[in-house]
Amino acid sequence: MTASTHPEQPGPPPRRSDATRRAILAAARERFASDGYERATIRAIARDARIDPSMVMRYFGSKEGLFAAAVALDLRLPDLTGVPRDEVGRALVTHFLGLWEENEELTAVLRVGATNEAGAERMRGIFQEQLLPVARQACPDPEQVPARAALCAAQLLGLALTRYVLRLPPARALAREELVAWLGPTVQRYLTAPNP
Amino acid sequence: MTASTHPEQPGPPPRRSDATRRAILAAARERFASDGYERATIRAIARDARIDPSMVMRYFGSKEGLFAAAVALDLRLPDLTGVPRDEVGRALVTHFLGLWEENEELTAVLRVGATNEAGAERMRGIFQEQLLPVARQACPDPEQVPARAALCAAQLLGLALTRYVLRLPPARALAREELVAWLGPTVQRYLTAPNP
DNA sequence: AACGTAGGCCAACAAGTGTTGACTTCACTT
DNA sequence: AAGTGAAGTCAACACTTGTTGGCCTACGTT
Numbered sequence: 001m002t003a004s005t006h007p008e009q010p011g012p013p014p015r016r017s018d019a020t021r022r023a024i025l026a027a028a029r030e031r032f033a034s035d036g037y038e039r040a041t042i043r044a045i046a047r048d049a050r051i052d053p054s055m056v057m058r059y060f061g062s063k064e065g066l067f068a069a070a071v072a073l074d075l076r077l078p079d080l081t082g083v084p085r086d087e088v089g090r091a092l093v094t095h096f097l098g099l100w101e102e103n104e105e106l107t108a109v110l111r112v113g114a115t116n117e118a119g120a121e122r123m124r125g126i127f128q129e130q131l132l133p134v135a136r137q138a139c140p141d142p143e144q145v146p147a148r149a150a151l152c153a154a155q156l157l158g159l160a161l162t163r164y165v166l167r168l169p170p171a172r173a174l175a176r177e178e179l180v181a182w183l184g185p186t187v188q189r190y191l192t193a194p195n196p
Numbered sequence: 197m198t199a200s201t202h203p204e205q206p207g208p209p210p211r212r213s214d215a216t217r218r219a220i221l222a223a224a225r226e227r228f229a230s231d232g233y234e235r236a237t238i239r240a241i242a243r244d245a246r247i248d249p250s251m252v253m254r255y256f257g258s259k260e261g262l263f264a265a266a267v268a269l270d271l272r273l274p275d276l277t278g279v280p281r282d283e284v285g286r287a288l289v290t291h292f293l294g295l296w297e298e299n300e301e302l303t304a305v306l307r308v309g310a311t312n313e314a315g316a317e318r319m320r321g322i323f324q325e326q327l328l329p330v331a332r333q334a335c336p337d338p339e340q341v342p343a344r345a346a347l348c349a350a351q352l353l354g355l356a357l358t359r360y361v362l363r364l365p366p367a368r369a370l371a372r373e374e375l376v377a378w379l380g381p382t383v384q385r386y387l388t389a390p391n392p
Numbered sequence: 393a394a395c396g397t398a399g400g401c402c403a404a405c406a407a408g409t410g411t412t413g414a415c416t417t418c419a420c421t422t
Numbered sequence: 423a424a425g426t427g428a429a430g431t432c433a434a435c436a437c438t439t440g441t442t443g444g445c446c447t448a449c450g451t452t
Contacts, residue, residue, distance in 0.1 A: 016419075036311040038234035042410065052431055057411060113362055114310035115232040120362045127364055146366035150358060151378055154367060158354020162346060166309055166316045168323055170342035171350060177443060181392040184348055186382050196377040212449075213399060238440065248401050253441060 021059055023049040028070040033108035034096055037067065064118065071105045071112075073122075075130045080137040088138045089180050089188025096156050099133045101163055101176075107164050110157065114165075138191040151190040155183060217255055219245040224266040227305035233263065233312045241313055260314065267301045267308075269318075271326045276333040284334045285384025289376050292352050296360055297372075303360050306353065310361075334387040347386040351379060 015021075027048035031040035042063055042097050051174040060066040076099070083091050101171040109126075114117035127149070135149035136142065159179065174182075211217075223244035227236035238259055242249040256262040272295070279287050296302050305322075308315035323345070329346035332338065355375065356369040371380075 015428085036232075038232070039311070041408080045410085047297070051429095053410085054412080054432090055430065058250050059427090063410065092216075100439080111310055114357070115235070115305055133255055145376075147370055147374075150364055150366035150370065154354040154358045155362065156354070157357055157362075158350040158352070161310070161353055161357055162350045166318055166319050166353075168346055168349065170346035174343055174346065178343075182386065184352075184387075185392070189382075190378065193320055196381070211398085216399080235439080239438085249440085250402085250442080251400065254399085259440065 001089050014079050017059070020049070020055065022050045024051065024056055024059065024066070025070050028066055029105055029108055032067060032070060032112060033104040035111075036114075037112040037119060042066070066117075067112065071122075073105060073109055073126055075099065075126065075129055075196070080134055082183060085138075085192065086188065088191060089186070090180055090184035092134075093150070093183045094176075096159075097179060099158055106160065110160060110165060119131050140192070144195070148190050152187050155186055155190070159183060178190055205392050213255070216245070216247055216251065220247065220252055220255065220262070221266050224262055225301055225304055228263060228266060228308060229300040231307075231313060232310075233308040238262070263308065263315075267305050267318075269301060269305055269322055271295065271322065273326055273330045276330055281334075281388065282384065284387060285382070286328075286376055286380035288348070289352070289379045290372075292355075293375060295370050296356055302356065306356060306361060331387060336388070340391070344386050348383050351382055351386070355379060 024045065027045045028040070031048065034040075040055050043053050045066075046056055054065055060069050068184050078091060078095055080088050080091065106144075109119065109123060113123040114120075131149050131153060132145060135145050135152065139145050139148050159171070162168045163174075220241065224236070225240045225246055226240050227244065230236075231240075238252050239249050241262075242252055252262055256265050274287060276284050276287065305315065306321060309319040310316075327345050327349060328341060331341050331348065335341050335344050355367070358364045359370075
């Protein structure tokens with residue numbers, strides 16, 4: 001441990017290659033979202049980013065490393081403490097729809113999660129660390145939180161699957177307000193209704 | 197057109213290779229279900245079936261041909277005309293759960309549908325040809341059938357996704373009766389409730 | 393018994409994959 | 423202005439993929 005060791009932890013020092021790194025990540029997100037993990041090739045991503053495939057390896061180590069870096073998923077789920085108790089369903093659905101519309105990373109993780117075991121593990125982590133805490137705020141009985149959160153996940157991911165991945169025409173035709181009106185009560189019930 | 201042309205249409209003539217064909221199809225279903233389209237290699241399927249990869253090509257032409265032959269999906273959806281009007285939701289969920297538990301083809305199509313455009317197209321076909329007619333029986337307004345069927349598909353496929361593909365622990369922990377009790381009313385509402 | 397044909401295996405191809413290492417070029421510090 | 427290290431390029435590697443054609447074997451018909 002000499003004085004030459006400089007701190008790297010807090011703020012990552014700006015590198016001259018940051019522009020390239022960002023280009024790679026953007027291209028990777030797009031390819032992973034539209035092609036899934038296996039068919040999104042490093043060569044295609046590099047071509048999109050207008051650099052050499054070896055740069056991808058240099059900066060991200062491997063294809064798995066690139067995927068991990070490309071989709072650092074934060075659902076930014078809203079704090080439900082300020083929301084009226086009978087509005088949490090609609091609030092969640094609204095938030096999810098906005099998220100999916102603007103963010104193609106979500107399609108990428110869902111596609112990869114359906115194909116790749118590592119991707120599935122990542123989705124389980126997202127569920128555990130991001131959806132569970134929110135469900136805890138809305139669900140009275142702590143014992144039942146995981147089950148009820150899983151029901152919500154099924155409904156919301158099913159919507160994403162049919163609308164953004166499988167692209168069922170009727171699922172795409174529904175307007176956002178309509179979806180909120182239909183799914184909101186469902187999610188609300190899964191979170192707050194008494195056991196059926 | 198000579199007399200030597202024998203009829204092939206009605207009953208496919210039994211071939212000596214039928215056992216092999218069945219072995220290939222069984223192995224293919226398993227691989228497609230667990231690995232998805234891209235990672236399920238013809239070589240691995242052939243190895244499982246204990247034959248040479250070239251036989252797969254001989255009998256099914258190509259990988260796409262094999263997939264098409266392996267998953268000839270028939271949901272065998274029940275006729276709802278005999279079911280009481282307020283029971284169709286529970287009936288559908290029950291049927292779906294039974295189907296998924298016993299049949300790994302469904303996991304295969306879902307996995308492939310999420311990855312592959314051809315697979316997605318196939319799922320759209322299944323929706324159109326198998327789910328829509330059933331929804332027509334339960335939904336009063338013909339105009340709204342596609343939208344309401346899409347909502348049901350979202351809920352049911354979301355359940356399959358979380359439970360059988362992503363394998364979220366809480367989604368797996370729920371018993372079948374519990375799932376029917378939770379999802380039945382949801383599907384029921386999507387099909388028969390007045391517009392929200 | 394001879395034969396035609398379908399079932400099956402082997403070896404190989406061309407294409408595409410992730411990944412590696414050596415080389416050149418550029419920007420910045422001293 | 424020289425030198426140092428990063429940024430970027432090129433070519434190749436080892437491997438896997440779907441797919442093909444030639445060859446041998448054994449059944450079923452005549």
